[in-house]
Every structure is written in C-alpha cells, then in structure tokens.
Amino acid sequence: xxLLRTVAAGTLAVAIAVAGAGQPAQAAPQDNSATNVSAxxxxxxxxxxxxxxxxxxxxxxxxxxxxxxxxIAAIEASEVRILNxxxxxxxxxxxxxARSHTIEFxxxxxxxTSVRQLxxxxxxRCAGLASAYLDAVQSKQATDNIGxxxxxxxxxxxxxxxxxxLVNGIDLLIRDxxxxxxxxxxxxxxxxxxxxxxERDFDGRVVIVEIQYHCVAYNGDDAFGIEVWRxxxxxxxxxxxxxxxxxxxTRNTSRAVAQTALPRLRSALP
Numbered sequence: 001x002x003l004l005r006t007v008a009a010g011t012l013a014v015a016i017a018v019a020g021a022g023q024p025a026q027a028a029p030q031d032n033s034a035t036n037v038s039a040x041x042x043x044x045x046x047x048x049x050x051x052x053x054x055x056x057x058x059x060x061x062x063x064x065x066x067x068x069x070x071x072i073a074a075i076e077a078s079e080v081r082i083l084n085x086x087x088x089x090x091x092x093x094x095x096x097x098a099r100s101h102t103i104e105f106x107x108x109x110x111x112x113t114s115v116r117q118l119x120x121x122x123x124x125r126c127a128g129l130a131s132a133y134l135d136a137v138q139s140k141q142a143t144d145n146i147g148x149x150x151x152x153x154x155x156x157x158x159x160x161x162x163x164x165x166l167v168n169g170i171d172l173l174i175r176d177x178x179x180x181x182x183x184x185x186x187x188x189x190x191x192x193x194x195x196x197x198x199e200r201d202f203d204g205r206v207v208i209v210e211i212q213y214h215c216v217a218y219n220g221d222d223a224f225g226i227e228v229w230r231x232x233x234x235x236x237x238x239x240x241x242x243x244x245x246x247x248x249x250t251r252n253t254s255r256a257v258a259q260t261a262l263p264r265l266r267s268a269l270p
Contacts, residue, residue, distance in 0.1 A: 044151035052268040097126035120160035140218035147254025181258035188255035215249035223248035
C-alpha cells in the first residue's frame, strides 16, 4: 500500500507539472469522439446531407428548398462569427469570395436562373480556392481560421449548385470537402509526448509501470492520460486511448468540427 500511495502522489505531481504553472492538466475522456462542436457546425453538414439526399436519392424540391432555408438560417444565426473568421483569413481572394457569398446567399431564391447559375459556379470556385489555401497555409492559427468556415463555404456551394440545377459535380464537391477536413485533422494535430515511470522492488524486478501521455494543441489547450500497471495487471483506469487524449486537446479547434463531420459526409456519397 505504501508503494501505491507513493506512485499516486508522484502521478499527481507529474500531472500538475506538465500542464504548466497555474493550469492543472485535464484528464481526457477515454473515447474517440470529438467534443465541444458548435451547433452551427452541425447545421452545415445537415444541410449538405439533405441536399445530397435530394440530388442522389430522388428527394423532392420541397426537401431541397428546406435545405436552402436551413443554410440561410444558419448563416443569419452566426453571421458575425463567420465573418470574423473570414476576416482573419490571410488570402485576400479567399476572404473576398467567402465574405460576398456569405452575405449574398440569402438572396439566392430571388435570383434569375442565369444569374443563379453563374453565382453557383462562382461559389464552387470559392470552395476550391478555400481548399487550395488550406493545403498551402503553414500557420496553425491560419489553418484553424479557414477550418472554421470550410463547412459554410461548401454548404453554400453545394446548395447553390443544386438550386441552380447544376447537380453534376456535387459529389465531387462533397469529396473535396471531405479531403479538406482530412487535411484539417492532420494539420491541427496536437503535439504529444509519452513518458514512462517504472517502480522496481528491492530485487530490481519491475513492479509498477506508469505511462503518462500529454497532448497540447496550438491554442494551448491540453489533455493528459495515464495508464498504470502492477505486475502485468492494469491498476488505474482503462488502457490508455492516445487518440482520445489528442482529440480532447483539440476540442476547441476546427479539428473537432472536422472529426465530427467526416463520417457523416462520407455517408452522403453515392
């Protein structure tokens, strides 16, 4: 019992130390789900799924109109937040097209057919520019800024093409959005370190092994997980889920949005 108390005390000291002064480390939930995703993020994916269902599954025009209205409502509900992220984008071309399409999308129902088709093509081009910018940018902050609006940009482009009757290429747009989110997951991965603390008995035999896993996201959020074994039997918690620790560290970045969106978008492909 004395040895276990020593290990527990040592573990607590390590946990506090690795988090930095004044910021105790945060234990991560032992699962792979992304957390703290905004309601707006789900709106974009849901809108894309409804549009895809209408286009690929023979849905009615009323379903499509409902999806269009959902995108409009989502933009109106979070326009200030969206434009703040757009304004932080370093590329003037991406910033300009994302801002104009965000502001103008509410008028899509009032456009003539020819204007709507041209507008949808420009929205498609804007989505391509956003993905190219995401691929090229190096800064994690810049990556996160574009990551927060990728969903909105693609939802607008996909919905606009469907509304304009330009359904060819919608599946390719969804694939491009998936690829962009996959890029986000990689580029915003946290920095993680793993340490092992080994306790031996007086004969030098290994008695306790403690694995300490710590991840820090670019914005300073962190997560900490431990796994303790005594003579081959796990002693504290469950087996360490490193992916869950990494995901929890990036819970307040667009990486979490991407992780939640990816399986749903993949399910929309024909």
